[in-house]
Amino acid sequence: MTQATSWLAIPADSDFSFQNLPYGIFSTAASEEKRVGVAIGTWIIDLAEAARLGLFHDWEARYAEAKLVFRQITLNAFIALGAAAHQALRQRLRQLLTEPEAGLRAGAEEVLVEQAAATLHLPVQIGDYTDFYSSQEHATNVGKLFRPDNPLLPNWKYLPVAYHGRASSIVVSGTPIRRPWGQVLSGEATVPVFEPTQALDFELELGFIIGKESRLGVPVPAAEAENYIFGLVLFNDWSARDIQRWEYQPLGPFLSKNFASSISPWVVPLAALEPFRVPGPVQDPAPLPYLQTTGALNFDLQLTVEIITSQSTPAVVTRTNARYLYWNIRQQVAHHTVTGCNLRVGDLLATGTISGGEGPDAHGCLLELTEGGRKPLQLPTGAARTYLLDGDEVVMRGWARTENSRVGFGEVRGKIVPSAYENP
Structure with a gap:
């Protein structure tokens, strides 16, 4: 079916x-109750009211x-119903949108909510969060900053490198991002100082929402992995690069990543992306x-990233595509x-972080765009950025x-605001 078939x-x-x-979670001024909705055009279908x-x-x-699954404050209960229920509801929504006599049109005044009049909320209760390192272009560009002759570590092409992140600080698009404090080792110093990060960065990513539980002790085969995926979101894994440089050895990121990550409010079902599948890069050597x-x-x-400074209009700084990811979601699961x-x-x-493609803007973070902070990024508006300043707003689209x-x-957007922390 096409858009033209809908009334x-x-x-x-x-x-x-x-x-x-x-799917997403929304509320309105008229009804502050959080509930499940589906985005369609400029509207939200209020599934609780439709039910x-x-x-x-x-x-x-x-x-x-x-x-009552649509009156929950997150999508988790709906997701837990399983793939068959999701597919059946999707078919029913298509019927309601294409057959005027099916009931949605008659109840449109009660069921359809203007997106502009709604407040969107964190769509899922996230129990655990894992961040992979799946872009070869990103891993190579970052590796060159520290190991020009051998940017990829020996394990990179043999396994999807990852770390466990912090789920409690994942926030919905539009939530202000406070500049974090941390230990920083600057220049030739041998002792760190405690100060606000001066190297606040964005990271352009996709997130996959798990839609089915697996059994403890039982691996999920790659061939079955997509059965465990409900849908996708845009994801910005904010990073404090100067804090990261000092803390990451030998165990990887900690405070440099745990202060905030932002996700888009709408979860796109995996089924909606079927027409857009493409092969990934050739993997050499062959994986285990x-x-x-x-x-x-x-x-x-x-995928694009815009930076909006307090003195300028939006400037697109990143243009890339998810097709370049080296490790796919089946391999990650x-x-x-x-x-x-x-x-x-x-x-x-x-x-x-997703990088790859042609042109100088095919990088998914400022660490790459500015070559580790050594080459300031010139914005079309005349401003320059090495890393993000207070008042800057980052907007990602896909x-x-x-x-x-x-x-x-x-x-998914977030605006940098000064830290509330006061150095004792």
Whole structure:
């Protein structure tokens, strides 16, 4: 089906097309109750209200645990219903949007909410968060800053490198980001100082929301991995590079990453991205057997980053594509669980910074764009940035498009504000 088959007018350039139907949590001034909605064009379908009107009666009858699932403050209960329930609801939503007599049009005044009048909230309760390092271009560019002759470490092409991050500080798009303090070792100094970071960076990533629990002690085979994915979000893993330089040896990032990460409010179902699958890069050497995959397992998703300074209009600084990721989501899930580590509904697996493509702006963070802070980034507006200043706002967008369809994530944005911390 295409957008033209829907009775609801949907702008042709909307991220939230008939082919998309992403899920989120919203509230309004008229009703502060958080509830589940689906974005469509400039509207939100209030699924709680639609259920009250009986529009999902047959669907609720098929799934015993579906009663009141749309009145939850996160998507977790809905996600836990399973893939069959998700697919059945998706089919019902398509029917409601294409058949005027199916009931949604008659109840539009009660069920359709203008996005501009809604407040969007964190879509899932995230139990655990793992950040991968899946872009070869990013890993190579960063490695060159420290090891010009051998940028990739010996393990990089044999396994999807990752670390466990902090789930409690993941925030929804629009949440201000406070500049963190930490220990910094500057220049030729031999003793660190405690101060606000002067190297605050963004990291352009995708996040995968886990939609099915796995059993403790039982690895998930790569061939079955996508059965455990509910949908995708845009993800900004904010980083304090100067704090990171001092703390990361030998165990990796800690305070330089745990102060905040931002996600987009709409979760795009994996099913919506099927038309945009593409093969990933050739993997050489061949991965070990448990990591071997075949087919089109990457996604042709255009990704951009804008910086808005307090004195300027938005300036696009990054243009890249998710198709360049070296390690795909099946490999990430297989590697994550190969020890028997179990996944839970609502867990988040992030790709790591996404870089790759043609041109000087095909980098997913300022660390790359400024060559480690040595080459300030000149913005089209005349301003320059090495790293982010207070008052700067970062806006990430992502979308996929064919001649007849568009599926997008909307945006994830965050504005840097001064730290509330006072040095004792």
